[in-house]
Amino acid sequence: MVSSTIIVGVDGSAPSLAAVEYAARDAARRNAALRIIHVWPPLTMGDREIHQTEHRHHEDIVAEAQRRAWDCAPDIEISTQLIRGDVTDRLGREAMGADEVVIGSRGRGGFAGLILGSVGLALAGHTAAPLVVVRTSPRHTYGELIAGYDGSEEAETALDFAFAEAERREARLKLVYAWQPPPLAGSAAGYAALVQRMFDEQMTFVWQQLAPWAEKFPQVPIEHTGVCGHPVYVLSEESRTADLVIVGSRRRGVIRSAALGSVGYGLLHRAHCPVAIVTDKEDRK
Incomplete structure (x- = not known):
């Protein structure tokens, strides 16, 4: 039915x-x-x-x-x-x-x-x-979906869609966390060690936030990847061998690009596979 x-x-x-x-x-x-x-x-x-x-x-x-x-x-x-x-x-x-x-x-x-x-x-x-x-009809099926996640409300919006879509396709779900270091002085003492510690702490927090979805969809194979870099570049590169890349947005913004968000806007111009933009559920009412 x-x-x-x-x-x-x-x-x-x-x-x-x-x-x-x-x-x-x-x-x-x-x-x-x-x-x-x-x-x-x-x-x-x-x-x-x-x-x-x-x-x-x-x-x-x-x-x-x-x-x-x-x-x-x-x-x-x-x-x-x-x-x-x-x-x-x-x-x-x-x-x-x-x-x-x-x-x-x-x-x-x-x-x-x-x-x-x-x-x-x-x-x-x-x-x-x-x-x-x-953009185009795919030449290959990779059996992998990409979801960008940074712990924000917009990213959480996309997770239910991403997990459910991976389950339907019997595909792997690769959760990508792209982190940009704060603009600290590179010459500061211990800069590299400080940035690494901040990155590790943020990664731990992010993966903890993902636990409920992994429990809800135990049959979906999951891969976690954390990278220092701009989310648009990182996700665009990941999309080269993916069937779909998924990001969240908030529809409350008055300006189009603001509602979509810089990551979603950038991906729609640079991704190598279809892009799913998932709107916050509260904004669908």
């Missing part, structure tokens, strides 16, 4: 078709229904024949996405919607009743050098459901 819904936004671009493939496979793993949504901009000036041609074009986009989804997961329940309106606004509304929203990293209107499009930037950190941003 289908009890959940995954939404995927499409526009006919290569990244959006990669998002369809990801969403279809995820729906199969979750025993969820897949809803394919294409938002059609409001009517512009033009005669009836132009509008009919335009409508057929948008119908073709939805039909191609549906074919791609069925090729990836022929047994899932699939529905489609062709909606008029603002893309960000309509997808955001639809996310209110979904378990997950999946989009491509760039749409048809994006510049070749841009990794994250305007829709992805607007939605990331502002959807009621977890948002997965997909």
Whole structure:
């Protein structure tokens, strides 16, 4: 029995078709229904024949996405919607009743050098459901997920999603803690020993905080990694051999990048695999 819904936004671009493939496979793993949504901009000036041609074009986009989804997961329940309106606004509304929203990293209107499009930037950190941003169809399956953790509320938000996703995929979960040393004077006496002691203490605290999730999901293989370095760089490098990287966000921020957070924002531009942005549960109300 289908009890959940995954939404995927499409526009006919290569990244959006990669998002369809990801969403279809995820729906199969979750025993969820897949809803394919294409938002059609409001009517512009033009005669009836132009509008009919335009409508057929948008119908073709939805039909191609549906074919791609069925090729990836022929047994899932699939529905489609062709909606008029603002893309960000309509997808955001639809996310209110979904378990997950999946989009491509760039749409048809994006510049070749841009990794994250305007829709992805607007939605990331502002959807009621977890948002997965997909750049390309993966060439390999590594059987490993990456979750960034630093002890913050945002990081804890992502852990339930990360463990549950690893359990569904029967994959390893690599918990990565990237720590940046405080700006102490490098020439100070005992600087290296002081930084090492601070790092060790912080690592001990972080791993203690993770214990409840490990007990809740005993069947999920876990690896802990602590690194001195910037979280965006560390997680981006880890994502080279991962199927998904997961980070948390808080939706209360007014400024888009503030709500998403610097780590999530940086990962969406630099990660080598799909990125899941998981919003704080209190902010989904």
